[in-house]
Amino acid sequence: MSTIKGLSKSNTEFDGSGLRVCIIHARWNKTVIDALVAGAVAKLKERGVKESNIVIDSVPGSFELPLACSKVIAGSHVQAGSSAGDLLGLTFGGSSTSLSSKPAPGSETSVPPPTLVTMPNAPFDAVIAIGVLIKGSTMHFEYICDSVSHALMKLQVDTGVPVIFGVLTALTDDQALERAGLGRGSDKGHNHGEDWGLAAVEMGSKCKQWI
Ligand code: DLZ
Numbered sequence: 001m002s003t004i005k006g007l008s009k010s011n012t013e014f015d016g017s018g019l020r021v022c023i024i025h026a027r028w029n030k031t032v033i034d035a036l037v038a039g040a041v042a043k044l045k046e047r048g049v050k051e052s053n054i055v056i057d058s059v060p061g062s063f064e065l066p067l068a069c070s071k072v073i074a075g076s077h078v079q080a081g082s083s084a085g086d087l088l089g090l091t092f093g094g095s096s097t098s099l100s101s102k103p104a105p106g107s108e109t110s111v112p113p114p115t116l117v118t119m120p121n122a123p124f125d126a127v128i129a130i131g132v133l134i135k136g137s138t139m140h141f142e143y144i145c146d147s148v149s150h151a152l153m154k155l156q157v158d159t160g161v162p163v164i165f166g167v168l169t170a171l172t173d174d175q176a177l178e179r180a181g182l183g184r185g186s187d188k189g190h191n192h193g194e195d196w197g198l199a200a201v202e203m204g205s206k207c208k209q210w211i
Contacts, residue, residue: 007195016049016201019125022072023054025166026062029132035180036130036166039193040200047201055124062131062167063144066151069127073161076121123161125204128196130166132176145169162203166196 021044025037037056044054059068129152135141148167156163170176178189 010202014047014198014201014205016044016047016204019049019201019204020053020076020122021049021055021126021128021200021204022069022076022124023056023128023130024065024068024072025056025058025130026060026065026132027058028061029134029176032132032168032176032180032182033130035182035191036132036168036193036196039181039191040128040130040166040197043194043197044201047198049201061144062133062148065129065131065148065167066155069129069152069163070155070159073124073127073155073159073163076123125208126162126164126200128164128166128200130193130196132168132180133170134173134176135171141169160207162200162207164196164199164203166193168192 023037023040025033027033041054041056045051055072057068057072059065129148131148133141133145133148145167149165149169152163152165152167155161168176168179170179174184177183178185178187179192181188181191183189
C-alpha cells in the first residue's frame with residue numbers, strides 16, 4: 001500500500017536567484033551528512049541560488065548548530081547603527097550598548113560618539129542546519145534532539161530568518177541512511193537534504209514578501 005505521508009509539491013516554483021543561503025552542518029556521522037549537504041546544495045542550485053551565494057560551514061556536533069546559526073544570522077544582519085546583540089535582543093557581558101540610545105541627562109558632552117558597525121556581509125535569507133543524531137544507549141540523544149530542535153525554532157522565530165530544520169533524529173543507522181538516499185536495501189530511500197534546500201528557497205522567498 002502506498003503511503004499518505006510526505007511533502008506535497010508547491011504550486012509555485014520559487015526563484016532562488018536573488019537569495020543568499022548558509023548551510024551549517026555537524027561533522028558527526030559524516031557519510032550521511034555529506035549526502036544530505038549535497039542534496040540541499042543540488043536543490044538550491046536547481047532553484048537558481050548562485051554558487052557564490054551558498055556559504056557552507058561546519059561545527060563538531062548537532063549540539064553546536066543553534067549557536068553557529070545564531071552567529072551567522074547575527075553577523076550577516078549587523079546594520080550600521082545597531083549591533084548584532086541589539087538585533088537579537090541579547091545583552092552581552094551584562095550590559096547592552098545600544099548605539100541608538102540617548103546619552104544620560106547632563107552627560108551629552110562626555111559621551112563619545114558611537115562607533116558605527118558596518119555591515120560585513122549581505123544578510124542570509126535562510127539558514128539550513130544539518131545534523132545527524134543516531135540513538136545510542138544513553139539519554140544523550142534525547143537531550144540533544146530536544147534542546148537543538150527547540151533552540152533552532154526559537155532562533156528563527158526571534159530573528160525572522162528562516163532556519164531550516166535539517167536534523168535527522170534516527171533510532172538506527174539504517175533510518176539515517178534511508179533518509180539520505182543511502183539505504184542498504186533495494187529501496188535507497190529519499191534524500192531529505194533535497195527537501196531542505198527547497199524549503200530554504202521557499203521560506204527565503206516568502207519571508208521577503210511577507211515583510
Ligand atoms: C557526543 C555526541 C554523540 C554521542 N552523538 C552525536 C550524534 O549522533 N550526532 C551529532 O551530531 N553529535 C553527537 N554528539 C556530539 C554532540 O552533538 C556535541 O558535539 C558534543 O556533545 C560537544 O558539545
